[in-house]
Amino acid sequence: MTGRAQMRAAASAVLLAMGLAGWPTAASPLNATLLLRADDSRLDRSRVERAYLGHPGGPAADGLRLALEDGGFELDAAQAAVKTRTEQVASADAARRAAQAAAQAGAAVLLTDLPADWTLAVADAVALPVLDVGTADDRLRAQDCRARLYHLLPSERMRSDALAQYLLTRKWTQLLLLTGSSAVDAERAATVQASLTRYGLKVVASKPFKLSADPRERNLANPLLLTAGASYDAVWVVDSDGEFARGLPYRIALARPVVGDAGLVPLAWHAQFERFGAPQVSRRFAKAFGRPMTDHDWAAWLAGKALVAAAIAAPAGPAAKQAQALASAKLDGSKGTPLTFRAWDGQLRQTVLLTDGQGVIAQAPVDGLLHPRDVLDTLGADAPEKLCKVSR
Amino acid sequence: MSRGLGWIVCLGAVACGPVLAQGRAYVSSEKDNALTVIDTTSMAVTGTIASCKRGRHIQRMPDGLLMVACTDSNAADVIDPASGKSVRRVPLGQEPEAFDLSPDGKTIYVSNEDEAEASFVDAATGKVLKSIKVGQEPEGVKASADGRSLYVTSEVAGMVHVIDVASATVVKNIKVGQRPRRMAFVAGGTELWVTNELSASVSIIDTATQRVKDTITFEVKGARKEDITPVGITAAADGKRVFVALGRANRVAFIDAPARKVTDQVLVGKRAWNLVLDKAEARLWVVNGLSDDVTVVDVAAAKALKSIPVGRVPYGVALVE
Numbered sequence: 169m170t171g172r173a174q175m176r177a178a179a180s181a182v183l184l185a186m187g188l189a190g191w192p193t194a195a196s197p198l199n200a201t202l203l204l205r206a207d208d209s210r211l212d213r214s215r216v217e218r219a220y221l222g223h224p225g226g227p228a229a230d231g232l233r234l235a236l237e238d239g240g241f242e243l244d245a246a247q248a249a250v251k252t253r254t255e256q257v258a259s260a261d262a263a264r265r266a267a268q269a270a271a272q273a274g275a276a277v278l279l280t281d282l283p284a285d286w287t288l289a290v291a292d293a294v295a296l297p298v299l300d301v302g303t304a305d306d307r308l309r310a311q312d313c314r315a316r317l318y319h320l321l322p323s324e325r326m327r328s329d330a331l332a333q334y335l336l337t338r339k340w341t342q343l344l345l346l347t348g349s350s351a352v353d354a355e356r357a358a359t360v361q362a363s364l365t366r367y368g369l370k371v372v373a374s375k376p377f378k379l380s381a382d383p384r385e386r387n388l389a390n391p392l393l394l395t396a397g398a399s400y401d402a403v404w405v406v407d408s409d410g411e412f413a414r415g416l417p418y419r420i421a422l423a424r425p426v427v428g429d430a431g432l433v434p435l436a437w438h439a440q441f442e443r444f445g446a447p448q449v450s451r452r453f454a455k456a457f458g459r460p461m462t463d464h465d466w467a468a469w470l471a472g473k474a475l476v477a478a479a480i481a482a483p484a485g486p487a488a489k490q491a492q493a494l495a496s497a498k499l500d501g502s503k504g505t506p507l508t509f510r511a512w513d514g515q516l517r518q519t520v521l522l523t524d525g526q527g528v529i530a531q532a533p534v535d536g537l538l539h540p541r542d543v544l545d546t547l548g549a550d551a552p553e554k555l556c557k558v559s560r
Numbered sequence: 561m562s563r564g565l566g567w568i569v570c571l572g573a574v575a576c577g578p579v580l581a582q583g584r585a586y587v588s589s590e591k592d593n594a595l596t597v598i599d600t601t602s603m604a605v606t607g608t609i610a611s612c613k614r615g616r617h618i619q620r621m622p623d624g625l626l627m628v629a630c631t632d633s634n635a636a637d638v639i640d641p642a643s644g645k646s647v648r649r650v651p652l653g654q655e656p657e658a659f660d661l662s663p664d665g666k667t668i669y670v671s672n673e674d675e676a677e678a679s680f681v682d683a684a685t686g687k688v689l690k691s692i693k694v695g696q697e698p699e700g701v702k703a704s705a706d707g708r709s710l711y712v713t714s715e716v717a718g719m720v721h722v723i724d725v726a727s728a729t730v731v732k733n734i735k736v737g738q739r740p741r742r743m744a745f746v747a748g749g750t751e752l753w754v755t756n757e758l759s760a761s762v763s764i765i766d767t768a769t770q771r772v773k774d775t776i777t778f779e780v781k782g783a784r785k786e787d788i789t790p791v792g793i794t795a796a797a798d799g800k801r802v803f804v805a806l807g808r809a810n811r812v813a814f815i816d817a818p819a820r821k822v823t824d825q826v827l828v829g830k831r832a833w834n835l836v837l838d839k840a841e842a843r844l845w846v847v848n849g850l851s852d853d854v855t856v857v858d859v860a861a862a863k864a865l866k867s868i869p870v871g872r873v874p875y876g877v878a879l880v881e
Binding site for chain 2: 238239241242245445448451452498500504505506542543
């Protein structure tokens with residue numbers, strides 16, 4: 169165990185002890201509980217070391233902590249406070265029970281970095297606002313949306329819309345789509361198709377791929393064979409796992425860019441983003457946690473900023489007023505414009521960054537795109553689509 | 561005959577009188593480690609001066625020298641405009657961005673963005689005299705004319721910190737708009753105007769009561785509210801007019817200060833950022849961060865005269881007239 173990991177383990181123990189003893193009796197702070205998955209395989213050392221774009225680089229608690237430290241001055245000046253607690257759960261059932269226990273212990277807001285179904289279990293278990301910092305699943309913003317569920321990461325559709333917009337500006341309209349074999353990949357490929365239709369791009373060929381060294385499966389696994397025999401402007405790869413996509417750029421048949429889950433990737437954040445005071449945020453994060461700030465960290469950080477905004481809006485409560493402040497918060501995510509939650513599905517409106525992993529190549533919405541109300545609503549499910557039927 | 565000719569010249573010129581006085585503009589840019597020098601009469605670049613790394617805020621010192629804060633050198637460079645050479649470096653603590661000088665020029669007040677501190681630095685020795693914790697990402701710094709109070713904006717906390725210079729303590733936090741950036745004293749120092757980059761507005765603080773007494777929100781025809789991102793601000797000496805650079809709206813707003821009304825909006829370059837007014841208040845020099853140029857605006861005509869290419873990602877400008 170490294171020194172840092174030991175410190176973190178000790179801190180968790182303290183937090184758990186606090187949990188058993190109830191909330192510390194400070195001057196009416198806003199209490200929030202962050203629910204994390206136990207033994208999170210996404211954070212296995214071997215995965216984190218690969219640093220696939222769009223995958224978490226560490227625990228969500230880090231971003232949250234940074235936001236509360238950032239907000240210290242503002243909280244003090246308003247005589248407000250935020251107290252957070254972290255709890256690990258191993259199943260949807262455990263998540264439900266932990267959510268109920270937290271609500272009974274006086275939590276005003278819950279935060280989740282959990283799989284989609286567990287997130288729903290939490291949202292259904294309590295009458296509190298739930299800030300989802302871990303999922304990009306479109307269904308949680310559509311058929312499975314919930315009235316008090318807010319999403320900090322951009323949805324899959326926002327991400328693919330962002331990339332489609334950029335391809336359109338380059339006039340790279342003819343695409344070869346490569347899709348992995350998992351159910352998640354199939355779902356995400358359908359989302360990509362929807363974005364391509366929205367922006368008038370065309371799939372000239374769509375093929376499944378498989379991560380394999382078996383010579384009998386080389387038609388599915390070999391980048392050259394997969395990308396030969398067609399004419400296209402770019403290859404869009406859908407690979408939630410990340411390993412196949414990483415090996416694709418520069419190994420395809422034509423001199424064309426790879427986009428999607430490798431090459432040019434749409435993300436909420438990248439540590440190399442240079443504009444709008446972003447380097448200062450990334451630098452504070454790297455200084456505090458010894459690693460680059462990922463898109464997942466940004467989501468957790470912004471959730472923390474939302475807690476700060478809610479606490480300041482109503483330092484002495486009541487919880488209903490804080491929940492109202494959360495819903496209408498205008499958050500500064502260091503992306504150049506104030507960010508707000510969409511009233512129709514709880515998704516945070518935001519700029520999406522397009523990165524090759526080295527730097528930020530472009531931002532979406534792209535210049536010149538128009539929208540009757542808010543140009544940020546050109547990314548993801550828009551109000552007239554009425555995909556979320558729950559009234560908020 | 562010569563009188564007649566004089567009349568013709570005066571009518572034909574864009575402006576007459578003190579405007580045509582010899583002078584130079586010095587422009588800092590974040591990616592060149594140099595200042596660009598412009599002849600204010602011909603509005604042409606005459607050369608560059610090598611300086612420290614990532615030059616940002618630049619202003620004239622009471623003794624006539626120029627001081628530029630260099631974020632990546634953790635120092636200020638002091639430049640003699642007569643020789644066009646650096647005469648000394650003054651350490652300014654970690655990551656200095658903006659600063660102001662005490663009225664006697666002896667103390668530099670600087671915002672250290674990564675440390676979330678405002679520091680008092682001895683301008684001669686570079687010794688840090690005091691450091692005061694403020695909200696995250698401190699930016700604009702402004703000392704009152706009597707030297708007693710210091711105002712510092714925090715971009716993250718969305719407030720202006722009022723610091724009592726004698727005791728070096730924060731005596732008041734004034735909540736303003738989102739991402740407050742720069743400040744200007746108006747109406748003889750009885751008002752402090754603060755630009756709010758993400759609220760598309762200016763907060764007007766009554767310096768006696770230390771409360772926000774007015775807010776002016778900008779609207780630009782054809783521009784979205786989120787693209788109106790005011791940063792730079794400067795006021796005419798009589799306090800009647802205030803000029804605000806509107807960032808991504810690519811315009812400078814002229815404000816009738818007593819009436820709290822925007823009278824003109826002048827199209828300049830991309831992301832108009834910081835700006836200064838010449839002594840005659842005839843021309844406004846506007847730095848455009850994303851088009852790598854400086855636009856000179858004729859104040860009377862409310863019209864851009866010329867845009868002059870400068871360094872990469874220009875930040876601030878100071879005039880020597």
